[in-house]
Amino acid sequence: MSNLKVYGVPGSRAYRVLWMVNELGLDYEHVPVHFGDGSARTPEYLAVNPNARIPAIDDAGFKLWESMAINLYLAKKHDKGFWPKTLEGEAQALQWSFWAMTEAEKPALAALMHRVFLPEDLRDPRLADEGEQQLQKPLKVLDDALAKTGYLVGSSFSVADLNVASVLSWARLARVDLSGFPHVKQWLTAALQRPAAVKAAPKRS
Numbered sequence: 049m050s051n052l053k054v055y056g057v058p059g060s061r062a063y064r065v066l067w068m069v070n071e072l073g074l075d076y077e078h079v080p081v082h083f084g085d086g087s088a089r090t091p092e093y094l095a096v097n098p099n100a101r102i103p104a105i106d107d108a109g110f111k112l113w114e115s116m117a118i119n120l121y122l123a124k125k126h127d128k129g130f131w132p133k134t135l136e137g138e139a140q141a142l143q144w145s146f147w148a149m150t151e152a153e154k155p156a157l158a159a160l161m162h163r164v165f166l167p168e169d170l171r172d173p174r175l176a177d178e179g180e181q182q183l184q185k186p187l188k189v190l191d192d193a194l195a196k197t198g199y200l201v202g203s204s205f206s207v208a209d210l211n212v213a214s215v216l217s218w219a220r221l222a223r224v225d226l227s228g229f230p231h232v233k234q235w236l237t238a239a240l241q242r243p244a245a246v247k248a249a250p251k252r253s
């Protein structure tokens with residue numbers, strides 16, 4: 049039995065963590081706690097994540113929640129090339145991960161919910177378009193950053209790319225127009241086609 053448990057279904061933010069553990073080649077037990085069926089509210093799961101949200105991990109008794117924190121922890125712990133080698137690189141990985149959560153996640157989720165996820169009668173196309181509109185500025189920032197090396201930190205794929213691409217996978221699912229952001233488009237397509245991402249959620253890649 050594995051010492052690492054990953055909680056959460058792939059059709060949720062747990063996708064990010066499943067992608068990370070696959071990249072790292074870790075042996076793990078997947079516990080498919082779902083956000084919609086009450087399984088995130090059982091006393092057993094609340095002892096792992098008192099927020100009653102997914103994802104979370106239990107790493108040999110060390111419990112951690114928040115998708116970005118989990119991925120940063122796993123990338124650093126296992127040091128398989130996804131964690132930057134310099135202090136500055138580490139800071140940039142944190143910067144991009146916080147940026148994804150504060151600048152890109154909310155509008156990308158609005159587009160996803162109101163174009164794809166909600167039942168049709170609950171969708172509001174104006175909220176989806178507003179999300180797409182709000183993504184324009186962060187997408188431009190990202191496009192300019194990727195123009196240099198094609199990666200967010202240094203010149204290889206790192207936890208920063210994984211964390212940001214996993215958030216923007218929602219924008220792609222929501223058919224956000226990326227034609228004005230060629231570097232983002234190319235980078236996101238390549239990231240989501242990585243075998244570890246496909247294995248995490250075949251339908252999303």
Ligand SMILES: N[C@@H](CCC(=O)N[C@@H](CS)C(=O)NCC(=O)O)C(=O)O
Nearest residue numbers: 060061083100101102103114115116
């Ligand atoms: N900031 C958290 C958000 C976690 C989160 O909201 N997860 C959703 C599923 S994608 C959830 O569990 N929702 C259940 C609820 O809100 O009750 C993270 O990134 O891990």
